[in-house]
Amino acid sequence: MTNHHGRARRLGDNINTDYIIASTRKKESLDEHILKRYLLEAVDPGFAASVQTGDILVAGANFGCGSAMEVAATVILAAGIPVVLARSFARSFYRNAINNGLLAIECDTGDLLEGDAVSLSIDASGTTITNERTGRRETHPPLGGIAGDILAAGGLVPYLKREGRFAPAAPSPE
């Protein structure tokens, strides 16, 4: 059982990876602990300085669209943000999040406002997200298959160190 309590940091739809961290920033350094100073600067130049450890990013549709650059996931984690909730994710960002152990959960984020207290409880039966202000709860089944195994291992590095390869998926019935 894992629990997270955090403050919602509200973003809109179509937050692309260049907004999360600009391509021009990563030509100086790939160190996420340096890059985190520029997190979401195109959306709000004051954002990075306002982040508190444990904050939760809350977005609309298509979070992480655009470039597949992996610093977009590592910089969020380095800023102390362990969870991103969004109505939907772009697939390359979603993979990068799983591969680095960043929790990216597709859910209804419509009623979450900036500053709302959010709690997540995660166990074998799934993830429950609670908006503490409204009391609304939403439960999602656990991420299954290889993606679930990678996330449970803590990311792709520990997964491949342990498994050595991708475990073959179960064949689909004809």
Place this chain on the structure above:
Amino acid sequence: MTAQTISEKILSARSGGKARAGDVVVCDVDLVLGTDASAPMAIGYFERMGGTRVRDASRVVFALDHYAPPSSPSTKGFHQQVRVFAAEQGVRVYEVGEGISHQIAVERGLAYPGMLIVGADSHTVTCGAVNAFATGVGSSDLAAAMLTGQLWFRVPPTIRVVLDGSRAAGVAAKDVALAMVATLGSDGAEYHALEFSGPAANDFSLDDRLVLSNLAVEAGAKAAVWRTDSVLETHLARFHNPGEPVHADPGARYAREVVLDLSALTPTVALPHSPENVVPIAQAPDTRIDMVFLGTCTGGRVADYHEALAVLERGGGKLADGVQLVVTPASSEVERQLAADGTLVKLARMGATITMPGCGACCGTSGVIPGDGMNVLSTANRNFKARMGRATASIYLASPAACAAAALTGRITDPRSIA
């Protein structure tokens, strides 16, 4: 036997099973493309995974394209890191100035029908034009593919894009591609593959197909696959390996069908700050243009410069006062052809700044960065705020011909009006 789409067939062949949309499969990867923007992190992941040897170096290629030329000491360091790793592992490096990874893959015949291609660059989808399943991944997935020769995929459902009707003169592949993104929406193809078909598909040259596959990722598509036909066979005839053509089965299941009526299209422009913000140029607000960028993996090929030059010459060849015209060929092969046929010298005489082939100014990693408050009209694929390195600049996207028209007038201009 269930009828399959092209994407299902390629993922079946590479996973050794019968892959259907929604299945999760582990596939052998045929080609792994890294860049100077993604390979440095991938090398870090590879080492942390315990990697010592790349599984099959003959299937891995790195291109030094984003920092061409290197714009800072740290980018020179990334290049050196990639070169050293590649030399140790026997991986081929395409050097600074040789071009953009997916452009190189197509024009040098590294990409061909039936392949499963992953690249740590979202525009790897471009390679779908050669009847391959090509998709963008991050650096950690790139590392896993280098280490194991494999990667896992959820088999995407396919949206069939039906190309119907004939394009009017002056309507470019870029106009069709922007219309496609606007029709689908910026997440309309998320987790889906596109498959191009329809009576007009055969009218699209290989270069045109590359533009449509390239822009597909701006609608979220995982891959954007064309069929093998006479147009592709003509391209492949130059190379040793014609690949294994993959055709969709009659009765294959599609998530949906999107029909693009080409006869209804006119020259278009995507307004800031999203590629889905598409309007006909005739309805666009009158807008001053300060910088025109002809280049990138969308609009940096030989035919693009020929289209642009034709408009520039038709309009007298004099750039509007204050307009900076920047030319960055997508590869050294494009540059060589443009030099040989006189295009480059003509553009230079008109006052164009001609830069080293590569990604150039597209994402602010190299080349010309627009000034504060500038309006840029570009042949590229993304116009996000700050994309070119300046948050106060506004980026508009259009065809090479429309970009050339704006270079002459200093305003967003319908290229058909240049007489």
